[in-house]
Amino acid sequence: MSRDKDERGPECILCGKCLSACPLVEATGQEELAPRSKVRLADFLQEQPGTLDEQDAARLASLCLGCGRCARVCAQGLEPARTVAGLRAAHPGWRQWLWKQWIDRASTLWPLARRSGGMLDRAPLRSLARRPEPGRLGLLLKSLQGLDRCPMRAYVSLREAPEPMEVLARSGVDAQAPDVAGGWPGPSIQSGADLAQGVLLFSGCAGQHLRPEWDAKARSLLVALGWRRTHAEFACCGSTLGTAGLLAEQHTARERNLEIWRAGGRGLVVAYCASCLNGLWAYVQEPELFVDGREAALWRERVVPLARLLKFGRFMVSDDAPEVAGYHRPCHVCGADHDAALLRTVLGSRLRELPDRCCGFGGPLRLADPALADAVARRRVADLAGLPQVLTGCTACALQLAASAPEQTTTGHWLDIFS
Amino acid sequence: MSTLFPKLSSSQQRFLRDLFPGSGALLAPEELVGFAGDASQKQALPGAVVRPVEEAQLRELLRWAHLERVPVYARARATNKVGQTVPVRGGVVVSFLRMNRVLDIDPQDFVAVVQPGVVTAQFQQELESRGLFYPPDPASVKISTLGGNVATCAGGMRALKYGVTRDHLLGLRAVLPGGEVLALGSRCHKDVSGLDLTRLLAGSAGTLALFSELTLKLLPRPETSASALVGFAGFPDALEAAAAVFHAGLLPAALEFMDSVTLEALAAEFGRHDDAEQYSWLREAGAALLFRLDGSRAAVDAEMQTLERAVSRGKPVFLESATGADEEPLWEVRRAISPSLFHLAPDKSGEDVAVPRGRVLEAVQGLHAIGRELGLRTACFGHLGDGNLHANILFDRARGQAEAARQAKSKLFGLVLSLGGTLTGEHGIGLSKKEWMADQIGPAEMDVMQRLKAVFDPHGIMNPGKEWA
Ligand SMILES: Cc1cc2nc3c(=O)[nH]c(=O)nc-3n(C[C@H](O)[C@H](O)[C@H](O)COP(=O)(O)OP(=O)(O)OC[C@H]3O[C@@H](n4cnc5c(N)ncnc54)[C@H](O)[C@@H]3O)c2cc1C
Ligand code: SF4
Ligand code: SF4
Secondary structure, three states, rough: OOHHHHHHHHOOOOOOHHHHHHHHHHHHHHHHOOHHHHHHHHHHHHHHHOOOOOHHHHHHHOOOEEEEEHHOOOOOOOOOOHHHHHHHHHOOOOOHHHHHHHHHHHHOOOOOOOOOOOOOOOOOHHHHOOOOOHHHHHHHHHOOOOOOOOOOOOOOOEEEEOOOOHHHHHOOOOOOOOOOOOOOOOOOOOOOOOOHOOEEOHHHHHHHHOOOHHHHHHHHHHOOOOOOEEEOOOOOHHHHHOOOHHHHHHHHHHHHHHHHHHOOOOOEEEEOOOOHHHHHHHHHHHHOOOOOHHHHHHHHEEEEEEHHHOOOEEEEEEEOOOOEEEEOOOOOOOOHHHHHHHHOOOOOOOOHEEOOOOOOOOOOHHHOHHHHHOOOOOOOHOOOOOOOOEEEOOHHHHHHHHHHOOOEEEEEEHHEEEO | HHHOOOOOHHHHHHHHHHHOOHHEEOOOOOHHHHHHHHHOOOOOOOOEEEEEOOOHHHHHHHHHHHOOOOOOOEOOOOOOOOOOOOOOOOOEEEEEEOOEEEEEOOOOOOOOEOOOOEHHHHHHHHHHHEEEEEEOOOOOOOOHHHHHHHHHOOOOOHHHHHHHHHHHHEEEEOOOOOOOOEEEEOOOOOOOOOOOOHHHHOOOOOOOOOEEEEEOEEOOOOOOEEEEEEOOOOOHHHHHHHHHHHHHHOOOOEEEOOOOOHHHHHHHHHHHHOOHHHOOOHOOOOOOEEEEEEOOOHHHHHHHHHHHHHHHOOOEEEEEEEEEEHHHHHHHHHHHHHHHHHOOOEEEEEEOOOOHHHHHHHHHHHHHHHHHHOOEEEEEEEEEEOOOOEEEEOOOHHHOOHHHHHHHHHHHHHHHHOOOOEEEEEEEEOOOOOHHHHHHOHHHHHHHHHHHHHHHHOOOOOOOOOOOO
16 A cells, blocks of 8 residues: 555554444344454455455445444544445445335334324324335434324423523523624524524424424423423434435535525524434535635634533422433443433432433434344343433434334333423 | 365364354465564464363363364454564464453452453453452553453553553463363462462463453552643753652552653644644653542642642643543543554564663663664653563654664663563463573573473463463
């Protein structure tokens, strides 16, 4: 290799750190699924073109949950899940294959109807299952999971909350408008008290279509906090599209969401799903989406977890609350886990934080190899034994846990326990 | 192009598929690519990968491979840094990831029995809640396995007080080419019956047998620990302080050192952090020592006082001590060394040589002299307590310094051997140091090793192309 290191970018040094982080390796003992193997395989395809059957190689490399755990331990700063997305995107047959899986599997896997609640309007989902449309991929995958479980009973109420300005100050969200010489396109930038008067709620596909009650609760909690919501019809956050290798569609979704944000004066975007938040924050990795670096930084700052604002409230837990509630930390929590912090405040000693493990949702892996995703899910399920209830802060995890949890364990998004 | 993949005959492939059903055998080229390399970054493709779950499969496999003369390469997490798992002659890679059960932990016998694929840190965690302790702690403890540690006789920071992996291995079950099983050692902490084949197999790097079960010695978990990070004006002062500590009758659990170039790299790293002020001493000191003491609370408190008095002999420019969870930031500095060195040069070659403890100063000064002669920077850190140095040669491949780095490496090995040292204290010979091995091991010794190898493995199927095999 004659190119120098800077030009090549960081390289895998085969140190093996990522093997211990990968839920697929843990669940299966199959090293060919390890992040290191994926990165090697991608390199091999470049170094030795024509040696491997590209279809088979791309299929193997794409057996990935997209959990991002490997990237967090890699000292070289590699992101194997992005390598996988790149392989998927580059592979000419992938898109057709994906839609074929959509048609073939969606109608057989969905609805699972293990325990019918009889409350779900399935008609829109049936049409979704028959009609491949990139923007609906995340929705489709989630709809395969756990919709047949009865919703949880609420037992927490918000008694009191500080004024929005105080919440902003205490939560450390920067309420200042940036100093933009020359100005940015769009309406003037919200700052200070205005931020609380025009919040955009990012519902995500699950909140919009599968569990509208989550969205309803998020809206009423915002009202109770004294914040005013501006109606916004965001597109998919783009994370599922990205991991599926549908990079053009991901780009379009991101552009649309940023336009909505700009039109609202670049105020706060509040979301209640860890994966959506991660997907939204990841926009800054695509600098060309933004006017300049400061706009990207402002976006990063103004996309805020609902729990980060809510945790300064005072809550009441009713007498019939379960004695113990487990907490499942989503893989996609990025930085501080505000959902866990909120639940610690609300539930105190009732909260039991589960060992850090993936739920096995797995995004596109659900279509590519559901049995593999289930092998990961089974390990999480083993941790749930004896727990009456398990909560989480990601809509995909919530649906996955609902699909795989034992009968005695009720599962849900933490929004479910708020009345 | 497909000849890149060494091919097994179709009947051999059938045999493997039958013995390792389902996902237990891999034959497709794309599946084999991930098994070509290890942390040495060397690579060669195997003909097949198999994943045993029990000893009976290993017996059948080695009976067959012995008859068919098929090379067999044991592989755990492939974190070894010298190419010990690289299948340079094709054949079959045996992945131990699915033999990962802890079979027995016995607090009465102070013994554990495990399968070889258990990750070492996970095992240690399981012991902790029971008040038990398995000391070997290679820096790769979270990412490597007990089987890999035994096969490489891995060392670690705690080796000074507690010894290396070999010292904690009481026995093992090992499958030989031909399929026979050796049940070696026992659950006794002392056992001198017969030749010590257990210790022979520790460090045999997959060249003699495949391990199916390990019996490990456990200790009671020390009540507490304390650490001290001490900076000195220069390396001789640091050595004087270390000598004073031993002279005072203390045996630290760990004693790490860092030379001036290492501190410069760390200063560049921590200078970028928010709490950079806290690390300003890194720019003032010309050498540093990091101690850890462990034992009962009363003993550790008393020993820490003795240690602080003793190190004053080296006129420290900086001293910070901490206990329990507060020790972590001090060890963070140690862990940051390896990546920090990249602030000084884009490439490095790190050698884990060891010298007799009294020759460390000569080794460190000699390394720097080699660097000056060849126009390269060199950095030295490591386990001072047992003379095991991480000698790093820093270079820039893009500026054509690769050849100079290679020369420096050869000269370093010459220097170390002239001081009565060894090419490797921990990582092994593997492929990376094979060409220098004869500089250290004489013809008579090599001959005995080769004859011994033939007793275990007459057809040379076990990890061929490595070490002396
Ligand atoms: C970041 C990092 C830090 C490190 N720090 C240290 C350190 O401080 N000290 C140290 O000593 N090493 C260190 N190493 C090297 C490495 O981690 C050790 O050599 C470790 O013991 C290898 O374990 P493994 O499970 O990865 O085994 P592998 O690398 O997979 O295998 C190592 C050897 O063991 C053989 N083997 C594996 N399983 C079996 C079995 N069941 N039967 C027979 N043979 C078997 C293999 O054939 C091979 O020869 C480090 C490596 C890295 C990447
Ligand atoms: S952690 Fe990073 S560098 Fe190490 S093996 Fe994994 S991908 Fe490669
Ligand atoms: S993203 Fe998750 S599943 Fe995919 S390789 Fe990394 S750790 Fe494994």
